[in-house]
Amino acid sequence: MTAAMSNAERQKRFREKAMESNLIRLQIMIEPHVADDLKKVCEENGWTQRQAVEKAIIELAGKGQTVEQCRQVAQDMEVRTP
Numbered sequence: 001m002t003a004a005m006s007n008a009e010r011q012k013r014f015r016e017k018a019m020e021s022n023l024i025r026l027q028i029m030i031e032p033h034v035a036d037d038l039k040k041v042c043e044e045n046g047w048t049q050r051q052a053v054e055k056a057i058i059e060l061a062g063k064g065q066t067v068e069q070c071r072q073v074a075q076d077m078e079v080r081t082p
Contacts, residue, residue, distance in 0.1 A: 026053075045071075 005013070018025070030038070041052050 015025075038049060038052060041047070042049055045052070047055070
């Protein structure tokens with residue numbers, strides 16, 4: 001029987017898998033009211049924070065995906081997310 005992983009071990013494993021998937025770590029500080037808005041957007045759409053931020057950046061970068069296209073991207077990401 002194997003011992004349960006500690007939180008540090010789980011985090012290390014998550015980071016290693018993310019790096020293998022060519023993901024880039026982004027750590028930011030945002031205003032509390034923006035964090036509240038992010039939480040609301042995520043809850044209303046069933047998205048992770050990562051999905052919401054990626055969608056916002058894609059939209060601002062002018063790739064202009066429709067809401068339905070964003071939902072499809074979110075579904076695809078759920079399959080690929082480590």
